[in-house]
Structure formats: C-alpha cells, structure tokens
Amino acid sequence: MTFDAVIVGGSFAGLSAAMMLARARRSVLVIDSGLPRNRFAAHSHGVLGLDGIAGGDLLRQAKAQLLDYPSVRWASDTAMEARATVDGFAVTTAGGETWAARKLLLATGIRDALPDLPGLAERWGHSVLHCPYCHGYEIGGGAIGLLGGHAMSAFMAGLLADWGQVTLFAHGMTLEPDEIATLQRRGVQIETEQVVALDGDAPQLSGARLADGRHIDLRALFVTARQEMGSPLVEQLGCVLDENPVGVLVRVDAQKQTTVPGVYAAGDATVMGNITLASAEGVRAGVSIHHALVAEDAAPKAA
Known part of the structure; x- marks a missing residue:
C-alpha cells in the first residue's frame, strides 16, 4: 500500500498535520518512537485552554482522537532510512518495515545537546x-541563573530579569561594554568564575558551584542547549539546513516544503517555538500536503 503521506514523528506537529490530512480523507501513516522532546517536563504551560497539562497526557488524548479517523494508521517504531522512489518515498524502520508514501513529512524535532x-x-x-x-512563572521569582557561553546569552539574561533575580554565568564568554551596561540596567549580576557543578537533591537545584569553591544559591538555572536534528532522515534526504544562534533548523518555504520536492518539515526542526507553534506549523504542513496531492490528482495524465 502507498499512503498519501507518511509522517515521521507523532508529537505536536506530526499529530496536527495528520489530523488535517485525515479530515481530508487522505491515507496517513504516523511513525513515532515515543520520545517527544518535552518528555522531561512534568507539565506544559502557556497552552491556551490547557495551561498546566502534562505534555504526555495531551499527546495521548490527541493520538486517541486522531486514530478515530479510519484513514490513519500508527506505527510505534523508529524511522531509520528514507529515500526517494519513482512514485514518492520509502521509509524503513528499525522494526524492518518499509512504508511507501506519495509525500513525506518530517516532524522529527530536534535533540538538545x-x-x-x-x-x-x-x-x-x-x-x-x-x-x-x-x-x-512557576519558579516564583527569587534567584535564577543563566549559563552563558553562547551568542544569545546577554539578550536572554536581560529577558529573564522579568522572572527573578538573575545571575549570568559568563562561562568563558566575553561581554561587550554595551551588553554589560544593558544587563546592569536590568539588574543582572555577572559572574565570571567558571561553573563546575550543580548542587542539591536532583531533580531539585540548590545552586551552582564555582571553580573557586563558592556556592551561588539558585532556584533554577536556564540553559540554551545546542539544537541538533532529532533524526538522520533530514540529512539522508539531502534537505538543506540553516544555522541559527543555537544550532540548525531545516529550511522550508511558506508551505513547509523543504528543499527536496515532496518532503515537508514542521515543528521544532523548523522553528524555535513551543507546543502551540509546533501544532500550528503542523496544521500548515498538513494543509499544504493536501493541496499538493490535489494538484497532482487533477493534473493531466501522460499519454
């Protein structure tokens, strides 16, 4: 069987795209390994109408609703290889299955390094x-830190001052005079000594330990992890990646199509965002894939 679309990744972007295609009565296969990026967080905030819901609960509810559509299939597996074929694409999983599709959506997200x-x-x-x-918001104010060392550190430290009393741990970076002045106006403390460890009964945090032996009390520490592609499929297929201050993102057009015709991408792999933005991008990708399928179906057939 050849599906109208295979979607790799069953988190917020993938599920949203699948819902649009299912409602268009198109055949869809979702391949998902069950490891969403936000699995480490107990609750998800800022989701309109669902503030504070556990991300896992929201995904389970969304999956159950999606699978009520008869044209949707689900494979709990890991996509290992994807390649172009004469009729579209073939995706091979760790479980040894190979699935064919006319269009392919990569909702594989990113990995935080x-x-x-x-x-x-x-x-x-x-x-x-x-x-x-x-x-x-849930930190409740007080002493919070930001682990620096990247291009966005000074900006982020100033931003964080709305949530607490911020210490920017420079962590080897050199701040420009104008950055220092801006941080001082925002009430941000700057610590140049290297952070060597975090203290407290994990997963709680009591503070940061510095190379000179000092302990800085903290209620939370913000870290901008480098973002890497969550799946090798992106590069296997030859999709172009764009550098950004914290890693790489897949290059897509307004229809969420990558630089490879017929391959679409949505979610954290294409935009720095959150649940709401990932879901919206998935909707856009699903609708765009449907438009492309309709255009193909309506095109004159070769004699």
Whole structure:
C-alpha cells in the first residue's frame, strides 16, 4: 500500500498535520518512537485552554482522537532510512518495515545537546530549563541563573530579569561594554568564575558551584542547549539546513516544503517555538500536503 503521506514523528506537529490530512480523507501513516522532546517536563504551560497539562497526557488524548479517523494508521517504531522512489518515498524502520508514501513529512524535532556539566542532565526539564515562557512563572521569582557561553546569552539574561533575580554565568564568554551596561540596567549580576557543578537533591537545584569553591544559591538555572536534528532522515534526504544562534533548523518555504520536492518539515526542526507553534506549523504542513496531492490528482495524465 502507498499512503498519501507518511509522517515521521507523532508529537505536536506530526499529530496536527495528520489530523488535517485525515479530515481530508487522505491515507496517513504516523511513525513515532515515543520520545517527544518535552518528555522531561512534568507539565506544559502557556497552552491556551490547557495551561498546566502534562505534555504526555495531551499527546495521548490527541493520538486517541486522531486514530478515530479510519484513514490513519500508527506505527510505534523508529524511522531509520528514507529515500526517494519513482512514485514518492520509502521509509524503513528499525522494526524492518518499509512504508511507501506519495509525500513525506518530517516532524522529527530536534535533540538538545546539553553542556557537559556535572549535575545538569538529571535536572533537565525540572530545575534546569530552556524556556522562561514555558517554566519561568512557576519558579516564583527569587534567584535564577543563566549559563552563558553562547551568542544569545546577554539578550536572554536581560529577558529573564522579568522572572527573578538573575545571575549570568559568563562561562568563558566575553561581554561587550554595551551588553554589560544593558544587563546592569536590568539588574543582572555577572559572574565570571567558571561553573563546575550543580548542587542539591536532583531533580531539585540548590545552586551552582564555582571553580573557586563558592556556592551561588539558585532556584533554577536556564540553559540554551545546542539544537541538533532529532533524526538522520533530514540529512539522508539531502534537505538543506540553516544555522541559527543555537544550532540548525531545516529550511522550508511558506508551505513547509523543504528543499527536496515532496518532503515537508514542521515543528521544532523548523522553528524555535513551543507546543502551540509546533501544532500550528503542523496544521500548515498538513494543509499544504493536501493541496499538493490535489494538484497532482487533477493534473493531466501522460499519454
């Protein structure tokens, strides 16, 4: 069987795209490994009408609703290889299945490459965080830190000052005089000593330990992890990637099509965002894929 679309990734972007195609009565296969990016966070905030819901609960509810559509199939598997064929694309999974599709959507997200700092990984998504809009309000103010060392550090530190009393740990970076002045106006403390470990009973955080032995009290630490592609399929297919201050994103056009015709991408792999933005991008991709399928179906057939 050849599906109208195979969607790799069953998180918010993938599910939203699949819903649009299912409602257009198109055949869809979703391949999902069950490892969404936000699995480390207990709750998801800033989702309109669902503020504070557990991300896993929201995904389970969305999946159940999607599978009520008879044209949708689900494969709990990991897509390992994708290639172009005469009729579209073929996707092979770790379980040994090969699935054919006219169109392919990569909703595979990104992988957060965390700094190699003792105590950081076990607190990720709990007291070590990446998005103040997702988690900042729940910290409740007080002492918070930002682990610097990247191009966005000064900007982020100034932004975080709306959520607490911020210490920017320069972590080896050099700040420009105008950046220092701006941070001072925002009440941000600058610490030049290297952070060597995080303290406290994980996943909670009591503070950062510095190379000179000092301990800086913190309620939370924000980290901008470098973003890497969550799946090898993007590069296997030859999709162009664009650099951004914290990693790479898949280049897409207004219809969410990549530089490879017939291959679309949506979600965290294409835009730095959150659940709401990923879902919206998935809707756009699903509608665009449907438009492309209709155009193909309506085109004159070769004699």
